[in-house]
Amino acid sequence: MKIEILRLNHRISRDKRVSSHVGLTARAFGASKLYYSGQKDSNMEESIKKIVDKFGGPFEIKYCDNEIKLIKEKKKEDFVIVHLTVYGKDFKEFKNKLDNNILIIVGGEKVEPEFYELSDYNLSVGNQPHSEIAALGIFLYDLFGCKTKFNDAKVEIIGMERGKLIKSLK
Amino acid sequence: MKIEILRLNHRISRDKRVSSHVGLTARAFGASKLYYSGQKDSNMEESIKKIVDKFGGPFEIKYCDNEIKLIKEKKKEDFVIVHLTVYGKDFKEFKNKLDNNILIIVGGEKVEPEFYELSDYNLSVGNQPHSEIAALGIFLYDLFGCKTKFNDAKVEIIGMERGKLIKSLK
Numbered sequence: 001m002k003i004e005i006l007r008l009n010h011r012i013s014r015d016k017r018v019s020s021h022v023g024l025t026a027r028a029f030g031a032s033k034l035y036y037s038g039q040k041d042s043n044m045e046e047s048i049k050k051i052v053d054k055f056g057g058p059f060e061i062k063y064c065d066n067e068i069k070l071i072k073e074k075k076k077e078d079f080v081i082v083h084l085t086v087y088g089k090d091f092k093e094f095k096n097k098l099d100n101n102i103l104i105i106v107g108g109e110k111v112e113p114e115f116y117e118l119s120d121y122n123l124s125v126g127n128q129p130h131s132e133i134a135a136l137g138i139f140l141y142d143l144f145g146c147k148t149k150f151n152d153a154k155v156e157i158i159g160m161e162r163g164k165l166i167k168s169l170k
Numbered sequence: 171m172k173i174e175i176l177r178l179n180h181r182i183s184r185d186k187r188v189s190s191h192v193g194l195t196a197r198a199f200g201a202s203k204l205y206y207s208g209q210k211d212s213n214m215e216e217s218i219k220k221i222v223d224k225f226g227g228p229f230e231i232k233y234c235d236n237e238i239k240l241i242k243e244k245k246k247e248d249f250v251i252v253h254l255t256v257y258g259k260d261f262k263e264f265k266n267k268l269d270n271n272i273l274i275i276v277g278g279e280k281v282e283p284e285f286y287e288l289s290d291y292n293l294s295v296g297n298q299p300h301s302e303i304a305a306l307g308i309f310l311y312d313l314f315g316c317k318t319k320f321n322d323a324k325v326e327i328i329g330m331e332r333g334k335l336i337k338s339l340k
Contacts, residue, residue, distance in 0.1 A: 018187050021301035028298040051299055086327055087334040116332050125307075126316035127327040128198040129221055131191035134307030137300070141308045146296035157256055157297040162286050164257040 002101040003031040003140070004079070008067060008115070009108030010038035021133045022106055023048045027059040029140030030147045031104075035064040038108065056150025071103065071118050079103045081119045084135045085111065088122035091139055097121070098143060106132045172271040173201040173310070174249070177302075178237060178285070179278030180208035191303045192276055193218045197229040199310035200317045201274075205234040208278065226320025241273065241288050249273045251289045254305045255281065258292035261309055267291070268313060276302045 005026045010019045019041070023034045027048075034048070040063050052059045064070050071081055080098060083105040084091075105115060116122050125135040158165040175196045180189045189211070193204045197218075204218070210233050222229045234240050241251055250268060253275040254261075268291075275285060286292050295305040328335040 014187065017184065018191070021188070021303060024298075024300040025304040028296050028300040028304075055298060087330060089329045089331060113333070122330070122332060124327075124329050125311075126198050127329050128194075128225060128317070128320075130194040130198040131303050131307065133191060133301050133303040134195040134198075137295075137304030138307050138311045141295075141312070147298070150298075157294075159259045159294050159297050160257055160292070161259060162292060163283070 001099070002079075003144070004033040004074070004101075004103050005031050005035065005136070006064065006067060006070060006103060006105045007034060007036040007108075008038065008105065008111060010036045010041060010044075011108070012039045012041050015108070016041065016044060018133065020044050020047055022136060023061055024051060025133055025137045026140070027052065027057075028147060029137060030144045031140065032058050033060045033062065035062050035070060037064045037067045054154050055156075056153030058151060068114065068118070071105070074103045077101070080121070081105065083107070083111075083115055083119035083122045084125065084132065084139060085116070085122050086124050086127060086129055088124040091123040091125055092142070094121055094123060095143060104136065104139070106136055171269070172249070173274065173314070174203040174244070174272070175201050175205065175274050175276060175306070176234065176237060176240060177204060177206040177276045177278075178208065178281060180206045180211060180214070181278070182209045182211050185278070186211065186214060188303065190214050190217055192306060193231060194221060195303055195307045196310070197222065197227075198317060199307060200314045201310065202228050203230045203232065205232050205240060207234045207237045224324050225326075226323030228321060238284065238288070241275075244273045247271070250291070251275065253277070253281075253285055253289035253292045254295065254302065254309060255286070255292050256294050256297060256299055258294040261293040261295055262312070264291055264293060265313060274306065274309070276306055
């Protein structure tokens, strides 16, 4: 089972940290790839690659200049397309339908109607406005839990009652 | 049971949207107050107040110029102090200890050792670097679920399979 994310309409000035958080959250809860559209942002790409290099993968980030084409390709590859949106149906009702490869679409400020149409499921994590990062995190956590095995990690954080412990693995 | 959040060290240029997401996530999953320290940011305050005005509360945002004093006051009021940090113990192990009022500390870039010391629990949502927004969302969702009742909401979103439905309540 593959989990991949498509983050729509990234804008460097406004979304720099938000899209990074989307990527890191995706990685931490089991996704293996982040596509993003909008403005190409090599700083954001680099900041995510640094984390992957240090804490392990697999996790890839890739710029996408044609979202519709990507979604149609993924459909041909038997991915289920889930669009996370505050306007969607409660994701918990659809959990049992999500046992295939999944492409999760995470919106930007405005999402064109075409994405609602193309998606197999438009799903919400609560119908209150909050955050695409929280929605993605809760969705992945609830379905798959925290990912615990990462390949080629150089370090690992050991949870402590107080303070910080980073264990070197190489 | 009251849930309140303290977001440390807000910086206007860097954290504008991240702190807003923290606030909106807090509201959507049951918190009633966001304190934030660092730079005072009336734009962020206004953007959160607009959401509360439209979608309901109670939810308050308040600037805090002395975090340590606030934490000590909350301790006197019998709040349990939870610091969410990637370096902490798995939050699930401590769920049964969290049935009191809770102040949840959400860090900025660097968190001083004093906050680790003062907190009753330093807890992580996975020991992988991701996002304070995702961590807060997952923590609140896992403990309390989505909040469904808001007071004085002017509108309500009705989850749909396709498209958007906003119901006016007034």
